[in-house]
Amino acid sequence: xxxxxxxxxxxxxxxxxxxxxxxxxxxxxxxxxxxxxxxxxxxxxxxxxxxxxxxxxxxxxxxxxxxxxxxxxxxxxxxxxxxxxxxxxxxxxxxxxxxxxxxxxxxxxxxxxxxxxxxxxxxxxxxxxxxxxxxxxxxxxxxxxxxxxxxxxxxxxxxxxxxxxxxxxxxxxxxxxxxxxxxxxxxxxxxxxxxxxxxxxxxxxxxxxxxxxxxxxxxxxxxxxxxxxxxxxxxxxxxxxxxxxxxxxxxxxxxxxxxxxxxxxxxxxxxxxxxxxxxxxxxxxxxxxxxxxxxxxxxxxxxxxxxxxxxxxxxxx
Amino acid sequence: xxxxxxxxxxxxxxxxxxxxxxxxxxxxxxxxxxxxxxxxxxxxxxxxxxxxxxxxxxxxxxxxxxxxxxxxxxxxxxxxxxxxxxxxxxxxxxxxxxxxxxxxxxxxxxxxxxxxxxxxxxxxxxxxxxxxxxxxxxxxxxxxxxxxxxxxxxxxxxxxxxxxxxxxxxxxxxxxxxxxxxxxxxxxxxxxxxxxxxxxxxxxxxxxxxxxxxxxxxxxxxxxxxxxxxxxxxxxxxxxxxxxxxxxxxxxxxxx
Numbered sequence: 001x002x003x004x005x006x007x008x009x010x011x012x013x014x015x016x017x018x019x020x021x022x023x024x025x026x027x028x029x030x031x032x033x034x035x036x037x038x039x040x041x042x043x044x045x046x047x048x049x050x051x052x053x054x055x056x057x058x059x060x061x062x063x064x065x066x067x068x069x070x071x072x073x074x075x076x077x078x079x080x081x082x083x084x085x086x087x088x089x090x091x092x093x094x095x096x097x098x099x100x101x102x103x104x105x106x107x108x109x110x111x112x113x114x115x116x117x118x119x120x121x122x123x124x125x126x127x128x129x130x131x132x133x134x135x136x137x138x139x140x141x142x143x144x145x146x147x148x149x150x151x152x153x154x155x156x157x158x159x160x161x162x163x164x165x166x167x168x169x170x171x172x173x174x175x176x177x178x179x180x181x182x183x184x185x186x187x188x189x190x191x192x193x194x195x196x197x198x199x200x201x202x203x204x205x206x207x208x209x210x211x212x213x214x215x216x217x218x219x220x221x222x223x224x225x226x227x228x229x230x231x232x233x234x235x236x237x238x239x240x241x242x243x244x245x246x247x248x249x250x251x252x253x254x255x256x257x258x259x260x261x262x263x264x265x266x267x268x269x270x271x272x273x274x275x276x277x278x279x280x281x282x283x284x285x286x287x288x289x290x291x292x293x294x295x296x297x298x299x300x301x302x303x304x305x306x307x308x309x310x311x312x313x314x315x316x317x
Numbered sequence: 318x319x320x321x322x323x324x325x326x327x328x329x330x331x332x333x334x335x336x337x338x339x340x341x342x343x344x345x346x347x348x349x350x351x352x353x354x355x356x357x358x359x360x361x362x363x364x365x366x367x368x369x370x371x372x373x374x375x376x377x378x379x380x381x382x383x384x385x386x387x388x389x390x391x392x393x394x395x396x397x398x399x400x401x402x403x404x405x406x407x408x409x410x411x412x413x414x415x416x417x418x419x420x421x422x423x424x425x426x427x428x429x430x431x432x433x434x435x436x437x438x439x440x441x442x443x444x445x446x447x448x449x450x451x452x453x454x455x456x457x458x459x460x461x462x463x464x465x466x467x468x469x470x471x472x473x474x475x476x477x478x479x480x481x482x483x484x485x486x487x488x489x490x491x492x493x494x495x496x497x498x499x500x501x502x503x504x505x506x507x508x509x510x511x512x513x514x515x516x517x518x519x520x521x522x523x524x525x526x527x528x529x530x531x532x533x534x535x536x537x538x539x540x541x542x543x544x545x546x547x548x549x550x551x552x553x554x555x556x557x558x559x560x561x562x563x564x565x566x567x568x569x570x571x572x573x
Binding site: 180181183184185186187188189191192195196198199201202203204206207210213 | 369371390391392393395396400401403407408409410411412416419420421423424425429430431432433434435436437439478482
């Protein structure tokens with residue numbers, strides 16, 4: 001009996017096993033840093049997964065997606081600063097604030113197309129950046145240190161490994177959520193609009209409201225990532241939502257594979273591990289990373305995930 | 318005779334100095350196949366675009382099944398049962414053939430704010446989409462990506478998508494554009510079968526097809542109706558001959 005596997009399935013399964021067992025390795029080897037690094041990777045992987053929903057599946061090239069990282073993060077940071085530590089308050093506020101913000105940005109930006117859409121999403125994100133940077137009460141430019149992480153009863157987020165597994169579980173839950181969404185009626189509409197919006201309207205879909213709802217869902221998930229990031233770093237600053245961070249998220253999605261289920265996670269792992277490894281070799285690691293990205297964009301339209309899907313191997317089952 | 322299913326009155330549209338639709342009135346009876354012919358630039362596609370709601374007319378009214386639809390957006394008109402196929406093939410090329418038609422079915426099966434259930438596995442959507450594909454003979458190609466089909470098959474897929482939503486009326490914009498003779502003949506057979514079920518507004522350059530299919534023909538020149546009537550009347554109309562039919566041979570050849 002021979003069974004056909006593609007390299008993609010193998011890599012995704014292997015990656016998930018490694019991620020699941022990483023804290024065990026960390027405890028056994030005494031390498032504490034690796035959990036910190038990978039918690040960050042999981043969180044940004046979650047943010048990239050949410051961006052993939054609008055960028056990869058919906059064809060909406062948002063250049064301001066990191067703004068929700070900032071809003072989710074600042075919801076946690078500001079509430080903590082005011083003495084409200086309960087996660088049952090902080091996190092819903094983070095999600096609702098991100099959703100509302102996405103609703104406003106989306107309602108305006110989705111009336112435009114192409115370059116204008118990119119510029120409006122970017123403009124909104126930068127506006128939020130400067131507003132937050134101007135809030136002296138919450139540290140302004142310097143950011144805000146969070147003295148206590150979100151309180152969830154017996155769950156102790158200050159424990160690195162607990163936080164790691166919370167991030168891992170939420171990431172998997174959101175990947176599953178996006179996968180369900182994409183294959184539902186709603187997701188079919190979103191993908192139809194990416195493919196040919198005029199045709200979608202001609203067959204009877206009021207496309208604007210579907211795109212808007214999709215935009216809000218993506219923003220909300222990214223807000224969750226922001227709340228996690230604030231807990232992970234015990235610190236929030238306007239830099240979380242700076243446009244270069246939005247660019248990083250786009251790079252993760254494109255590198256991993258637009259419109260693929262696990263692509264954004266693969267992209268986040270690849271980008272951040274490369275960044276970590278290369279910055280250990282040279283200060284000018286971006287000189288190496290840049291051409292690598294160029295190669296992926298030029299020769300692997302489907303990103304790493306797309307490349308892997310092409311590699312098929314016959315293995316005995 | 319009952320009220321016309323589609324009634325257009327004094328429709329006008331200018332693009333700068335060009336008059337695309339010039340005080341055009343038209344009534345389409347339920348169940349007829351009404352062909353619109355005219356030389357290139359006569360404003361046929363512009364007319365379809367106004368009926369479908371893609372282009373807003375400068376003035377005039379459009380009534381469909383008794384209701385004024387002139388102010389409704391394109392998607393509302395489609396949901397009322399006005400289905401359009403495009404002159405230049407307009408499909409979801411990166412989705413499968415079946416997905417293309419399933420989306421057209423889905424548009425007419427309630428709202429799509431359903432976030433969880435797998436749409437591709439919904440029996441209702443599946444059955445209706447497969448039914449529409451079967452009618453145009455594309456069922457064996459259902460699982461291919463739409464981009465893998467030939468031009469002729471794309472035209473058929475356009476038609477299947479128009480049929481999928483259980484329309485009341487079809488607006489077909491040159492369904493035979495770019496088809497080889499054999500494919501054209503197949504399309505004519507198909508339209509003849511559809512004629513009994515749907516009211517059809519057909520814009521077409523292929524005169525042979527038009528005269529074989531149409532119950533009534535309206536001739537447009539420079540956005541104006543110069544004649545309207547049964548095929549024999551149109552054939553016999555001297556004005557139409559002068560303005561159009563002679564030239565049609567040339568136009569037809571250029572498109573063939």
